[in-house]
Amino acid sequence: MIEAKNVVKTFDGFRALDGLTMTVPKGSIYGLVGPNGAGKSTLLRHVTGVYRQDSGSVLLEGNPIYENPEAKARIAHIPDELYYFLSASTRDMMRFYRGFYPRFDQNRYQTLKEVFSNVDEKQPIRRLSKGMQKQSAFWLALCCRPEVLVLDEPVDGLDPVMRRQVWSLLMGDVAEWGTTVLVSSHNLRELEDVCDHVGILSHGKVLLERSLSDLQENVVKMQIVFQERELPPLPEDLPLLHVSQVGRIHTLIVRGNATEVTNRLAAYAPILMEALPLTLEEIFIYELGGEDYAVRDIVL
Numbered sequence: 001m002i003e004a005k006n007v008v009k010t011f012d013g014f015r016a017l018d019g020l021t022m023t024v025p026k027g028s029i030y031g032l033v034g035p036n037g038a039g040k041s042t043l044l045r046h047v048t049g050v051y052r053q054d055s056g057s058v059l060l061e062g063n064p065i066y067e068n069p070e071a072k073a074r075i076a077h078i079p080d081e082l083y084y085f086l087s088a089s090t091r092d093m094m095r096f097y098r099g100f101y102p103r104f105d106q107n108r109y110q111t112l113k114e115v116f117s118n119v120d121e122k123q124p125i126r127r128l129s130k131g132m133q134k135q136s137a138f139w140l141a142l143c144c145r146p147e148v149l150v151l152d153e154p155v156d157g158l159d160p161v162m163r164r165q166v167w168s169l170l171m172g173d174v175a176e177w178g179t180t181v182l183v184s185s186h187n188l189r190e191l192e193d194v195c196d197h198v199g200i201l202s203h204g205k206v207l208l209e210r211s212l213s214d215l216q217e218n219v220v221k222m223q224i225v226f227q228e229r230e231l232p233p234l235p236e237d238l239p240l241l242h243v244s245q246v247g248r249i250h251t252l253i254v255r256g257n258a259t260e261v262t263n264r265l266a267a268y269a270p271i272l273m274e275a276l277p278l279t280l281e282e283i284f285i286y287e288l289g290g291e292d293y294a295v296r297d298i299v300l
């Protein structure tokens with residue numbers, strides 16, 4: 001488990017992280033979503049032990065990460081801007097990582113050659129195209145067999161086929177090894193299919209973090225038609241988040257699970273009624289109640 005508790009980080013008086021608290025359960029794929037400048041990269045640099053927080057704590061299994069080589073050897077990081085030694089090739093980096101990561105898997109390096117077949121392992125990484133550099137970074141990170149994989153905007157620059165390949169390899173590692181993946185993105189849609197936990201970051205704070213199952217079981221979209229054109233007066237304690245109408249079809253966004261809500265609304269004898277799941281984007285918009293426009297922008 002990774003825990004960030006009340007983390008504050010200032011740069012020249014500017015609070016890039018402003019009392020941030022986040023919990024990433026072991027074996028989860030945790031998506032961190034936020035607009036430009038929200039503090040995603042800064043947070044990930046704390047989780048990987050690159051930065052030291054001004055106050056608060058950043059822990060892996062209860063131990064501080066900063067200046068803790070034992071914790072750092074359990075974490076692999078693909079940052080938004082890749083850094084490699086001048087003229088180092090993928091093969092050179094493999095040898096370097098092999099010395100650092102105790103679970104480095106040499107056989108996997110050979111096996112994954114087929115997946116990343118258009119990366120020339122002998123060519124300096126800096127001379128590869130951007131997408132190929134990302135592929136090289138994934139290839140190496142997957143061979144490290146880290147307990148925690150931290151990915152900053154990981155699939156930017158990868159073509160759709162490679163995106164799928166990479167996500168499927170990552171999900172395989174989570175299933176087989178219980179790897180914890182912490183991944184940042186601007187795009188909730190990109191993360192929707194892969195994450196089981198999501199945190200929304202804005203102005204240096206996590207506004208909301210939930211497991212996907214919690215989110216999906218607790219809000220439902222009801223499409224409903226009554227004999228009358230107008231909506232009948234519904235009970236005051238029905239936790240309605242939003243109501244809209246197109247023609248005779250009313251769309252109600254209701255907090256609660258689909259069966260409960262369907263049973264309650266059945267008492268009003270609708271002609272037609274259907275419970276639909278919400279997309280992750282819709283859930284966040286309704287959950288956050290549109291209070292924060294920066295957040296609306298990223299989820300819309």
Ligand SMILES: Nc1ncnc2c1ncn2[C@@H]1O[C@H](COP(=O)(O)OP(=O)(O)OP(=O)(O)O)[C@@H](O)[C@H]1O
Pocket residue numbers: 011012016034035036037038039040041042043080186
């Ligand atoms: N080394 C630094 N020195 C000064 N300010 C910094 C530094 N790193 C980050 N910041 C500031 O902290 C804030 C958060 O930056 P950060 O890079 O963490 O955001 P982000 O959510 O990753 O953004 P993006 O989506 O654009 O990558 C920004 O206002 C940025 O200008």
